[in-house]
Amino acid sequence: MPPRTRHPRRRIDGLSPERIVDAAVEILDAEGEDGLTFRRLADLLVTGPGAIYHHVANKGELLVAATETILASATTVANVDGLREEDAVKTVALAVFDAIDAHPWVGAQLANPLQPAMVRLFESIGRQVRALGVPEAALFTSTSALTNYILGVGGLNAANARAAENTNRTELLVSVSAAWANLDPDEYPFTRDVAKQMREHDDRTQFLDGIDLILAGIGALGRRP
């Protein structure tokens, strides 16, 4: 009998952009950014590396398409009505955070200005910010502040996942916290003091607290126009 593989029914018919992107996401999730190569992808799709170029222009486009499949739902979720604007912002932000948490390589893609997901995120947040009654002149700044914060957290998460490829996340937090606690007390008094909070904090709560902080700032601006 034929050996059972993890992908018994691949290639019953031809390649397609969708099939290629799905395989890319599978590799990215399992092996990280460095694991995605056209040779590895061709192996998984039971073909040669050249075949992929008939459906995808290059690696950059493949990464954009892969990011799209992960963030498509997250960046449009705020259209749910009946929420306070602040809660709608938090809902989108958290959806993006959770998507990056489950697929850390997405975090590194957010900085790509060709990434449609970033425009959708900007749009989703911007609408809520406008609905909050923020003055016209402060709309761009307010939306940018929220978007840049989300991008920054995403970038860090992606980098942390890269650094902790073989350990798990809490182990990494413990080791970073330990490193901070051992810093020179004269040069790094603040970071040392805060090392414990770093170890004990919940990433998700912490992320939301940051969003709240920026929303509070936006509220303060709105009140003195």
Add this chain to the structure above:
Amino acid sequence: MPPRTRHPRRRIDGLSPERIVDAAVEILDAEGEDGLTFRRLADLLVTGPGAIYHHVANKGELLVAATETILASATTVANVDGLREEDAVKTVALAVFDAIDAHPWVGAQLANPLQPAMVRLFESIGRQVRALGVPEAALFTSTSALTNYILGVGGLNAANARAAENTNRTELLVSVSAAWANLDPDEYPFTRDVAKQMREHDDRTQFLDGIDLILAGIGALGRRP
């Protein structure tokens, strides 16, 4: 007579980590992240690629060291006394922003958790945040929010520089603004409306306004503990 080169006096004596890192910064500034290879670096230093490994462990360490030379002064500048805490935060943030503006490849390095410059930035900002009288429980969140925002802006600047390798910055802003203005009015009403602000905004002012927003949020938290 011998031909004049751009580096007539290189290699009068041996290699050193400093010389290697300086050459790396020179290449990074002139040709961007992709331009830095060990072969290119060896050419500039009039040696072979293997020689570099006697002074630098690998490419990652080289990038960390290169980032250090650019951010060393920026991340410690806040020790200037006599400033309001808010102004001290803005001074450090702006120093980092200007460093990234002058050396866009630095922006992509900020997410690296092994980057000592990030710890120094966190420390510098954290001290000022503590001096602002922020409650102990909110110190980590407040400092993280500011740091993540700076990291996010840095990541975007790095990506924009990569995307605009052959055009200049204002040209890029114009083309992004045009792309935004042409988005589907039903799907992207907010982004379309804001496209003009995107084109006309001053990056530096915009960045500082975002810092002000987060500082306002921190102030609001402090007032209701």
Add this chain to the structure above:
DNA sequence: ACCTGAACACCGTTCAAGT
């Protein structure tokens, strides 16, 4: 039209051989 896989022009890194 779609696929194949060898080939091209690169990488980062190693290491025997030189001085």
Add this chain to the structure above:
DNA sequence: ACCTGAACACCGTTCAAGT
């Protein structure tokens, strides 16, 4: 001890040759 540069084990991408 330091340097050299060929060699190794890869990349992304192209393209003649096949179906």
